[in-house]
Amino acid sequence: MLLPDQRDRIEIVLVSPRNPLNIGAAARAMANFGFPRLTVVAPYAPHWREAKSAVGAPGLLATARETASIRQAVAHCTFVAGTGTLTHRMPEQPVALLPELGSIILRELERSRGRTGGESRIALVFGAEKHGLTRDDLAYCQTLVEIPTDPQQPSMNLGQAVAVCLYELTRSAASPDHPKPASPPAVSSAQLDRLADLVEQTMIAARYSPAAMQPANRHDLLLLLRRLALSPGDLRRVLGIFRRILWRLGDHHIR
Amino acid sequence: MLLPDQRDRIEIVLVSPRNPLNIGAAARAMANFGFPRLTVVAPYAPHWREAKSAVGAPGLLATARETASIRQAVAHCTFVAGTGTLTHRMPEQPVALLPELGSIILRELERSRGRTGGESRIALVFGAEKHGLTRDDLAYCQTLVEIPTDPQQPSMNLGQAVAVCLYELTRSAASPDHPKPASPPAVSSAQLDRLADLVEQTMIAARYSPAAMQPANRHDLLLLLRRLALSPGDLRRVLGIFRRILWRLGDHHIR
Numbered sequence: 001m002l003l004p005d006q007r008d009r010i011e012i013v014l015v016s017p018r019n020p021l022n023i024g025a026a027a028r029a030m031a032n033f034g035f036p037r038l039t040v041v042a043p044y045a046p047h048w049r050e051a052k053s054a055v056g057a058p059g060l061l062a063t064a065r066e067t068a069s070i071r072q073a074v075a076h077c078t079f080v081a082g083t084g085t086l087t088h089r090m091p092e093q094p095v096a097l098l099p100e101l102g103s104i105i106l107r108e109l110e111r112s113r114g115r116t117g118g119e120s121r122i123a124l125v126f127g128a129e130k131h132g133l134t135r136d137d138l139a140y141c142q143t144l145v146e147i148p149t150d151p152q153q154p155s156m157n158l159g160q161a162v163a164v165c166l167y168e169l170t171r172s173a174a175s176p177d178h179p180k181p182a183s184p185p186a187v188s189s190a191q192l193d194r195l196a197d198l199v200e201q202t203m204i205a206a207r208y209s210p211a212a213m214q215p216a217n218r219h220d221l222l223l224l225l226r227r228l229a230l231s232p233g234d235l236r237r238v239l240g241i242f243r244r245i246l247w248r249l250g251d252h253h254i255r
Numbered sequence: 256m257l258l259p260d261q262r263d264r265i266e267i268v269l270v271s272p273r274n275p276l277n278i279g280a281a282a283r284a285m286a287n288f289g290f291p292r293l294t295v296v297a298p299y300a301p302h303w304r305e306a307k308s309a310v311g312a313p314g315l316l317a318t319a320r321e322t323a324s325i326r327q328a329v330a331h332c333t334f335v336a337g338t339g340t341l342t343h344r345m346p347e348q349p350v351a352l353l354p355e356l357g358s359i360i361l362r363e364l365e366r367s368r369g370r371t372g373g374e375s376r377i378a379l380v381f382g383a384e385k386h387g388l389t390r391d392d393l394a395y396c397q398t399l400v401e402i403p404t405d406p407q408q409p410s411m412n413l414g415q416a417v418a419v420c421l422y423e424l425t426r427s428a429a430s431p432d433h434p435k436p437a438s439p440p441a442v443s444s445a446q447l448d449r450l451a452d453l454v455e456q457t458m459i460a461a462r463y464s465p466a467a468m469q470p471a472n473r474h475d476l477l478l479l480l481r482r483l484a485l486s487p488g489d490l491r492r493v494l495g496i497f498r499r500i501l502w503r504l505g506d507h508h509i510r
Binding site for chain 1: 280284419
């Protein structure tokens with residue numbers, strides 16, 4: 001069982017939820033399992049209002065955060081896990097099975113405890129009802145957590161997917177003999193984005209590839225940076241290097 | 256992971272479900288986790304028709320069994336587990352936590368394999384939306400499985416409760432090193448009811464207590480018989496004894 005202050009560091013992120021009943025069901029599952037923090041990304045406004053004002057809506061809907069993009073939603077998080085089923089895609093990041101989620105979250109909570117600069121958070125991200133998380137959404141995730149469903153009917157209802165994942169966290173994070181490897185403190189998604197921006201500018205300045213390739217390059221870059229598990233010290237060093245390169249490139253262009 | 260033929264022996268029983276959306280959600284969770292057998296007890300007819308005819312309703316709704324009472328629903332089952340949260344009641348039967356359900360079900364599947372007289376089944380029973388399983392419903396259950404929810408918001412949505420329980424079965428029944436204690440084969444709920452009827456008649460014939468006490472006595476009797484874990488041989492013996500007693504009592508009354 002996660003402690004209340006550990007649950008308070010886990011954000012549930014719903015990307016573009018459409019159906020107010022599903023939003024309500026997700027919020028109810030959060031209340032059932034004691035997870036208070038909800039963020040919704042680009043919800044459809046009328047349905048979002050309807051979900052918040054529904055009779056019996058859990059209080060956490062009223063205090064939910066709303067962001068325009070997944071990038072903003074997870075910017076302050078040091079670890080981001082996307083959820084889904086694997087039937088129709090080949091993921092580009094490491095895949096964990098849902099029963100492993102508890103130990104992953106405990107490891108990351110521990111890892112980000114040593115981080116300086118305020119409280120750090122972990123995000124568990126759920127995609128829109130129709131198609132789940134897109135490839136672009138997943139570029140902000142360190143891991144894709146697979147919910148093991150039947151290949152004949154793989155697609156879960158959003159509220160049920162949230163319930164199953166939070167039950168798993170409530171269930172398995174209980175293990176008291178959890179090993180605590182000495183891992184370096186984590187960096188936030190926003191810090192990785194800043195580095196990605198800088199590297200991207202550098203690539204453009206360096207005329208690395210045609211402009212048409214830019215979105216694909218950015219996508220690969222986001223994935224790459226999340227695979228690296230950079231420490232804050234690593235990050236500072238890499239940022240410093242790229243700032244220097246970019247300055248140099250600009251310098252050369254001007255001259 | 257339970258094998259398909261093991262899942263085929265597990266019946267999901269919904270007692271008096273009201274909301275067609277909840278019925279649909281429960282059926283969808285069953286399809287997601289590969290459990291094909293649904294029984295609904297005394298559903299509200301218009302909503303039951305609506306759930307079955309909904310767009311995208313899983314095929315298992317069309318083949319669902321419908322019974323008038325929980326007694327009929329579980330009559331052929333050798334083990335019946337009720338589900339719920341414990342906040343507002345003091346249960347009268349053994350309580351297991353949901354994470355234990357997988358090993359309990361595997362043990363009971365093994366135990367009932369040696370049983371003669373056709374295939375035996377296990378039931379997982381869910382109460383109505385408003386109040387969950389009643390005390391009378393629970394009298395047909397060997398065990399109450401508790402879903403570990405937050406005391407501040409204990410009551411789960413029906414579809415989400417089904418999803419969480421079936422996920423747990425999919426998850427934990429996987430353990431290959433499950434111990435197989437040599438336990439006696441099981442008897443069905445209907446066989447226990449036959450014995451309860453006989454014992455009740457005997458109590459009445461013996462003027463055991465005032466007529467006003469009869470419902471309470473029957474309730475206690477149902478619970479007692481389910482605690483005993485009678486083998487088929489035990490059952491035959493006890494039935495034989497009570498038939499004899501009843502015949503004797505009638506005999507005395509006539510003379």
